Every structure is written in C-alpha cells, then in structure tokens.
Amino acid sequence: MSNVILDPRVAPPFxxxxxxxxxxxxLRKNVAHATGVIQSKRAKLVAEKTDWQDLRTAASAIRTHVLQNLGPYLEQFEARCTAAGGVVHWAADAAEARSIVLDILRQEQASEVIKIKTMTSAEIQLNPALExxxxxxxxxxxxxxxxQLGEDEPSHIVVPALxxxxxxxxxxxxxxxxIPDLSDDPQALTAAARAYLRQKFLSVPTAISGANFLVAETGSxxxxxxEGNGRMCLTLPRTLITIAGIEKVLPRFQDLEVLLQLLARSATGERMSPYTSLWTGVTPGDGPQRFHIILLDNxxxxxxxKKTExxxxxxxxxxxxxxxxxVYLQTGGHAYGSVYGGPIGAILTPQLMQMEHAQSLPYASSLCGACYEVCPVKINIPEVLIDLRAKVVDRERAETDRLLDPMYLGMRIANNLFSSAGRFRAAQRLGRxxxxxxxxxxGWIHALPGMGSRWTMTRDLRGLPSQTFREWWETRRKEGQ
Amino acid sequence: MSTSRTLILDRIRTATANAAPQDYAALPRTYLRKGTLDAEQRLALMIERLHEYGAEVAVCEPAQLPAVIAEQLAASGRHRFAVPPGLPQDWLPSGYDFQQDTGLSADALEQCEGVVTQSFAGVADSGTIVLHHSAAEGRRVLSLLPDWHLCILRTTQIVETLPEYFALCQQQPELATYISGPSATADIEMTRIKGVHGPRFLNVILVRDENPAEARSESFTTH
Structure with a gap:
C-alpha cells in the first residue's frame, strides 16, 4: 500500500x-476531516477551562525545570523504580535501545510481543529489528x-492512521x-479488531510500551x-518493557494534575482520555512481575x-x-519523512539527527505561529524553526561545493552591495x-527569467520606482533652496 | 549498560552546567486548585459527565445500596460476576455466580460477564473514576477483562477538580487507574466507538453519604 519512508536518514526532502x-x-480529504474534528473538539474544551493559560504556564515551567535538573531527576527515578522491583536500562542511541530490547526478549524466549502504541519504538525502528x-x-x-496490517506508516503522532x-x-x-463480508461501519471494524486481538492479549507473555510520564519522586x-489495549498490555503479560525518552520525567506525582488536564484536551479534545494507568516497578500479585524500562537518549x-532549542x-x-x-493540513504526516510529523516534527527530527539529516524540515512551515498558540507546554516552535534554518544555512555555506550555488552566490553579492552606500546606489540604478x-x-513584474521565475511563478513583483527615496529627498532639498 | 548510563548522565551534566534552575517550590501554580461547586452541584456535574460518556448512573442512600446493586445486576441480564476480595459480601444478592478474585486466572476472568468494584475517588470536572486497586477495588485486570463494570462511589469521595484529587492522596498510590468513560476509540474517521478492549459498559452507583468521617472509617475505606 505504501512506499512511504519514515527514516530521516534516507527520506526524500520535504x-x-x-x-x-x-x-x-x-488522503488530503481524510487528513482535513480528522484534524478538523479534533480541532473543533479541542477548541470547545479549552474554552470552558477558565484557567487554561495558567495551566500552560505551570506546565511550561515544570517541564523547563525538569530539563534544567534532568540528571538528578533521572537518577532519582532510577533509584525509586529499582527499589520497587523495576530494572532500569540506559540507551545512548537507537541501536543500543534495540539491542537491549532484543536481549530481554531472548532471555524471555519470546517469539511474539504485544505492543502499545509508542513513538519511541517507532523512532528507534524497533519493529523491523524484531522481525x-x-x-x-x-x-x-x-x-x-x-x-501494520496495511503495511502503511503512521502519519500523525496521536491518531497515526488518520x-x-x-x-x-x-x-x-x-x-x-x-473476513470477506466485513462492513465498513466503524463499529463493525472496531469489533473485528477486538476479536482479532483478544486471544493475543490473553496468551502473549511479553509486552512493549512507551511512556507518557515518568515520576521521579516515586519511580512510577x-x-x-x-481503547484499553494499553491496560491489557500493562496487566496481563508476565514481562513488560517500556521505552521512554529521558525527557519524559516529572518531579512529583502531583505534577500530573497539570499535565493530565492539558494532555487529553490538546490531543483528542477530551477532558480526560478514557484510561490513564500508573504503575510503580512491580506489584506482587498485580500485573507483570518483570518490568524493564529503557531510558533513551538518541x-x-x-x-x-542549546539555549533556544x-x-x-x-x-x-x-x-x-x-x-x-x-502545512500539515495539506501534506499529512508522511511528507516529513519521520515518525514525528507536523511542526514539532519539523524541529525535533533534524535535531535528533544532529542536523545531519532532514534539513528541509525547518522550512516546512509558514511561521504563522498557530503551533505555538495551541502548544500546552508553550514551545515557541516558530522561534526554534528560525534558529534551525540559520543552522542549516550556516552548515551549507561552509561547504565548498556550495561556492557557486546561485543562492549563496547571490547572498554573497548582496552582502557586498549592502555593505557600501556607493555600491548600493549603483546597484539600484543598474537594477532599475x-x-x-x-x-x-x-508597474508590476509578472514574469522573470531564470531563478527569478520561481518567485514570479506564483506572485507578481512590484517594479522598481523611477526614483529612490534618497533621490527624491535630494531633489526636494534642492527645490526648497 | 553502565557505560551508557555514565555517558548519558555526563552529557546531561555538560548540557545543563550553565542552567540557572528555578526552585521547584517557586514554580508558578496559578491554575485552579479548588472547585467552587457545593456538594449537590458537584454530584450533578459528575452525573452529567458520566452520562456524556454513555455510562449508566444510579444514585442511592447507603441503606438502599444492596437493593440497587441487585437491580443493576438483574437489568444487566448477566449471571457470572467477578468481585474483589474486599467487597462486602452482604451487599451482594443471591442467585448469581460471584467469583471472588483471590488470584483468578485471566481465562477465568474472561469467563466472567461483569465485575463489581468500589473506587477511591471521583473527579466531577472530567467524570473520572479513580481506582487505587485496594482490596475493595480489585487488581487492575479485574476491572478490565469483564465486559460490564459496576462501580460503586460514595458522594463524599467526589471532588470537583483533578488537583483536588491529588490533594486527597496523602500517599502516592503504587498503582492507579483513572477511568473516564468506557473504553473507546476514534481511530477510524474520528467516529467515537464505545468499547474496544476494556469493558464496553460502565455503570456507576453513587451512594449519598453526607457524613464523610463515618464513611472513611467503615468498610468503604480504601488504602
């Protein structure tokens, strides 16, 4: 069904x-419908929350505080989780995370594993490694x-098949x-999935999950x-492996009172998602008796x-x-060449790639700021996008094979002209x-040749006036005398 | 493994070396931490939210509880129910097959058509039922596999806002499940479908217990 590539190392530019x-x-119709529904539900629930901006401010401050103290909070989480019977692993990169998962599964002699939707697993390309x-x-x-059954790739962080x-x-x-006579009624399709997975939940002894939050104070x-598929995976198997980004930690249990109020409203336009599960290491008699958590750097x-990023x-x-x-509304998620699409993907993916790949993504935005406005933790995405664009340019212009690139050549010439009043005046006259x-x-330019045609292809350009402001000012002064 | 631990923590130390961290206690918390509704309004909101989720709600006095449970079980048309070990036996009517969960296998639970549990708290603002999985609330899997969940909640356990629930937790629970309506999905064209893997039916009995001190000392007490 799909030849979509969500690996930023090999994906084509945006x-x-x-x-x-x-x-x-x-596809565009499907994306527009789904995002439209979520947006209107979200707007309604945000409007009824009189303290929405206070929640955003608190969440932003908590998350920033965590990042500034990340080391101590991770060590605290590790200590508490270990004391509660969990095993904490640290993975510096995707390859290490995959090999930790595979080692555990080999010890478990697992031939099958049930999975809760997890972005980190997709990020480290776990499924192909498992297969x-x-x-x-x-x-x-x-x-x-x-x-998975359609051999397709996710196109959205929360509703991946939208x-x-x-x-x-x-x-x-x-x-x-x-099931050849299956109807296309969502109720029937959902029932088919329920029946298809039920036996798997009851029989597969190993599960893999991600994490929404880690609590440093308790190791939870x-x-x-x-859907409840998460609860199934978190309670029925013998062994649970959780893969969590190191940034997922929160200082205290109570901080969930802020983040949980923001998350479901922002994500699905619900006051709370149907199920929130919290567990702490291993609880005798309840749920998996072996719990591994992999803290992922990658x-x-x-x-x-980095200050801005x-x-x-x-x-x-x-x-x-x-x-x-x-932009996402028009292209959907696959164009981003990463499991993280949309504005957050446009800033996260190139950075996770250490700016080696996905350099086109910081440009996949009109900088309109809608993303910043809705972000529940106040990430100024446009600011980061601009900063990353500068980084892309800095890298590119340092490359010697770009010396004759028309754009960089043009920029160097512009730099030369703009730094001297005489040259600038001469250029204006020549340009005219x-x-x-x-x-x-x-008085409008409708078509330019060569590189300039890329501009005039979609918009007109006002022709240069017969007089510059300086020239007009000079004339006016002379006339006044 | 330990080398990656050192490596990551070293990288973090270097990256955060110049940070001037804000004190945790000084973080801004100007959001609402207390509701404004009185007990009756709180109850009404909880009922409204549960109805929005498609849950069935019954309200009763403490003395009526066994009768209301009997009504609900009869109306469900089901026969075999799982119950947690801490649920008072004298609340349950005769004529049904009650399987007490003292470590029932998943397959045995799967054979149960419903489950009856108590709960730790309710959050009216979002219609959330909180389980801390005490003996009266049952193991996590107990309220998951059976298709029909009858949940008993005392009205004094209902708070208006989520922060008030967190204030209620003097100790962090080791396990917790927050249930906001029955299992659901909107993955196909954003059409909300009730009942994917968790219970498809959620019935809630709200027991009016105007005297909280009394309530907490009785068998309702959760850990």
Whole structure:
C-alpha cells in the first residue's frame, strides 16, 4: 500500500515527498476531516477551562525545570523504580535501545510481543529489528493495527492512521483477517479488531510500551490511552518493557494534575482520555512481575544544551500543533519523512539527527505561529524553526561545493552591495535599468527569467520606482533652496 | 549498560552546567486548585459527565445500596460476576455466580460477564473514576477483562477538580487507574466507538453519604 519512508536518514526532502501527496485528493480529504474534528473538539474544551493559560504556564515551567535538573531527576527515578522491583536500562542511541530490547526478549524466549502504541519504538525502528530476529510484533492500538496490517506508516503522532478512511480500513481488515463480508461501519471494524486481538492479549507473555510520564519522586510510570489495549498490555503479560525518552520525567506525582488536564484536551479534545494507568516497578500479585524500562537518549542530550532549542524537549506529544498547522493540513504526516510529523516534527527530527539529516524540515512551515498558540507546554516552535534554518544555512555555506550555488552566490553579492552606500546606489540604478524590460505597463513584474521565475511563478513583483527615496529627498532639498 | 548510563548522565551534566534552575517550590501554580461547586452541584456535574460518556448512573442512600446493586445486576441480564476480595459480601444478592478474585486466572476472568468494584475517588470536572486497586477495588485486570463494570462511589469521595484529587492522596498510590468513560476509540474517521478492549459498559452507583468521617472509617475505606 505504501512506499512511504519514515527514516530521516534516507527520506526524500520535504518538498519532494510532499508533491505526490498534494495530488492525492483522498488522503488530503481524510487528513482535513480528522484534524478538523479534533480541532473543533479541542477548541470547545479549552474554552470552558477558565484557567487554561495558567495551566500552560505551570506546565511550561515544570517541564523547563525538569530539563534544567534532568540528571538528578533521572537518577532519582532510577533509584525509586529499582527499589520497587523495576530494572532500569540506559540507551545512548537507537541501536543500543534495540539491542537491549532484543536481549530481554531472548532471555524471555519470546517469539511474539504485544505492543502499545509508542513513538519511541517507532523512532528507534524497533519493529523491523524484531522481525529480523524472528520475533513477531503485534500492534494493539487500533490505528497502529490498521497500519501494520496495511503495511502503511503512521502519519500523525496521536491518531497515526488518520489518513486512512473507513473503506480503506475495511479492505485491509477483510483481506488480512479473512473476513470477506466485513462492513465498513466503524463499529463493525472496531469489533473485528477486538476479536482479532483478544486471544493475543490473553496468551502473549511479553509486552512493549512507551511512556507518557515518568515520576521521579516515586519511580512510577504513566500511560494515557483510550481503547484499553494499553491496560491489557500493562496487566496481563508476565514481562513488560517500556521505552521512554529521558525527557519524559516529572518531579512529583502531583505534577500530573497539570499535565493530565492539558494532555487529553490538546490531543483528542477530551477532558480526560478514557484510561490513564500508573504503575510503580512491580506489584506482587498485580500485573507483570518483570518490568524493564529503557531510558533513551538518541540525540536528546544534544538538544538539551542549546539555549533556544532546549524547549523542544518540553513536548508531551499531544500533536495539537499538527492539527493546527496549515502545512500539515495539506501534506499529512508522511511528507516529513519521520515518525514525528507536523511542526514539532519539523524541529525535533533534524535535531535528533544532529542536523545531519532532514534539513528541509525547518522550512516546512509558514511561521504563522498557530503551533505555538495551541502548544500546552508553550514551545515557541516558530522561534526554534528560525534558529534551525540559520543552522542549516550556516552548515551549507561552509561547504565548498556550495561556492557557486546561485543562492549563496547571490547572498554573497548582496552582502557586498549592502555593505557600501556607493555600491548600493549603483546597484539600484543598474537594477532599475535591468528590470525595465520585464516591468509591465501597470508597474508590476509578472514574469522573470531564470531563478527569478520561481518567485514570479506564483506572485507578481512590484517594479522598481523611477526614483529612490534618497533621490527624491535630494531633489526636494534642492527645490526648497 | 553502565557505560551508557555514565555517558548519558555526563552529557546531561555538560548540557545543563550553565542552567540557572528555578526552585521547584517557586514554580508558578496559578491554575485552579479548588472547585467552587457545593456538594449537590458537584454530584450533578459528575452525573452529567458520566452520562456524556454513555455510562449508566444510579444514585442511592447507603441503606438502599444492596437493593440497587441487585437491580443493576438483574437489568444487566448477566449471571457470572467477578468481585474483589474486599467487597462486602452482604451487599451482594443471591442467585448469581460471584467469583471472588483471590488470584483468578485471566481465562477465568474472561469467563466472567461483569465485575463489581468500589473506587477511591471521583473527579466531577472530567467524570473520572479513580481506582487505587485496594482490596475493595480489585487488581487492575479485574476491572478490565469483564465486559460490564459496576462501580460503586460514595458522594463524599467526589471532588470537583483533578488537583483536588491529588490533594486527597496523602500517599502516592503504587498503582492507579483513572477511568473516564468506557473504553473507546476514534481511530477510524474520528467516529467515537464505545468499547474496544476494556469493558464496553460502565455503570456507576453513587451512594449519598453526607457524613464523610463515618464513611472513611467503615468498610468503604480504601488504602
């Protein structure tokens, strides 16, 4: 079904990846419908919350405080979780995280594993590694199951299959579950998923999850979900492996009172998601008796030390910015070439790649600021986007093979002209003569040749006036004398 | 493993070396930490929210509780129910197959058509039922596998806002589940479908106990 590549190392640049999607009317319709529904539900619930801005301010401060004290809080989490019977692992990068998971699964002699939707697992490309090791991963979130059975890729952080409509889901389920007469009623499709997964929940002894929050004070982990597949994975198996980004930690249990009020409203337009689960290491007689948690760096520490970019790590993955983004609305998530799409993906992905890949993403934005406005933890995404654009430019212009790149050449010439009044005046005069041929009778330039055509392809350019301000001022002064 | 631990913590130390961290106690907390509704309004809001989720709600006096439980069980048309070990036996009517959970297997629980539990608290603002999984609330899996969940909540356990629930927790629970309506999904075209993997039916009995001191000392007490 899909030839989508969500690995930033090999994915095509955003404009290239976006082109075929822009021609896919069905996909764009699906994305517009889903984001429209979530946005209107969110707006209604945010409006009824009189202290919304206070909650945002508190959440932003808590998350910033955590990042500034990340080391001590992680060590505290580790100590408490270990004391409660959990095993804490540290993974510096994706490869190490994968190998820790595989080692545990080998010890468990696992041939199958049930999974709760987890962004970190997708980030480290865990499923292909599991399959390569002969371990079958079963996605239990409805949307993830649709994508897995349809051999498709996620296009949204919270609602990963929002680009697929009911008749497409029907086709996938009918084919892969062997139910030819399945109807396309969402109720029937959901019931089919329930039946398909029920036996797996009851029989597969190992589960993999992500985490919404880690609590340093208690060593507890929290997961927020809707379907109950999370609760199944968190309670029925013998062994649970949780993969969490190091930035997920909160100082205290009580801090959840802020984040939980913001998360569901921002993510799905609900006051609370149907199920929030909190557990602490291992509880005798209740749930998995072996609990492993992998604390994942994978580029996060390189973001932590940067003044403007650090705020990227405040993110709680609600995807409100995705739903609000006019660019995402047109392209959907696949164009971003990463599991993290939308505005947050545009800043997170290139940074996780240490700016080595995904350099087109900071430009995948109109800088309209809608993402900042809806962000529950007040990440100033436009500010980070601009900062990252500067970094991309700094890298590029340092490359010698860019010396003759027309854009950088043009910028160097502009730099030269703008730094001297005489050269600037001469350039204005020359420009006026050169552009005269392209300026229409109405005073507008409708078509430029060469590189300039990229501008005039979509917009007109006002022709240069016959006089500059300085020239006019000079004339006026002379006349006045 | 230990080398990566050192490596990551070193990277963090370097990255945060120049930070001037804000004191935790000084973090701004100007959001609402207390509700404004009185007990009746709080109860009304809780009922309204539960109804929005499609949950069924019954309100009763403490003395009526066994009768209301009997009504609910009869109306469910179900026969075999799981119950946590801490649920008072004298609340349960005769004529049903009650499976007391003293470590029932998942398969045995799967055979139960419903479950009856108590709860730790209710949050009216979001219609949330809080379980801390004490003996009267049951293990986590108990309120998960059976398709029909009858949950008993005392009205004095209802707070208006989420922060008030956290204020109620003198100790952090080791386990907690916050249930806001029955299991649901909107993954297909944002159409909300009730009942994916968790219980498809949530019934709540709200027991009016105007005297909180009394309530907390009786068998209702959760840890």
């Amino acid at each position: 404009p290239t990846a976006a082109l075929p999607i822009l021609r896919n009317a069905q 390569a090791a002969g371990i079958h991963a079963i996605e239990t979130d409805l949307a993830e199951l649709i994508l 680009h697929v409509n009911r008749s497409q889901v029907r086709e996938i389920f009918a084919r892969r579950m062997g 982990v929290a997961i927020v979900e809707s 580029g996060r520490t390189s973001i932590l030390g 650090q705020q990227t790590l405040k993110c709680i993955r609600c995807a409100a910015c995705q739903n609000a983004c006019p 003569i050169a552009l005269r041929a392209f300026t229409g009778k109405d």
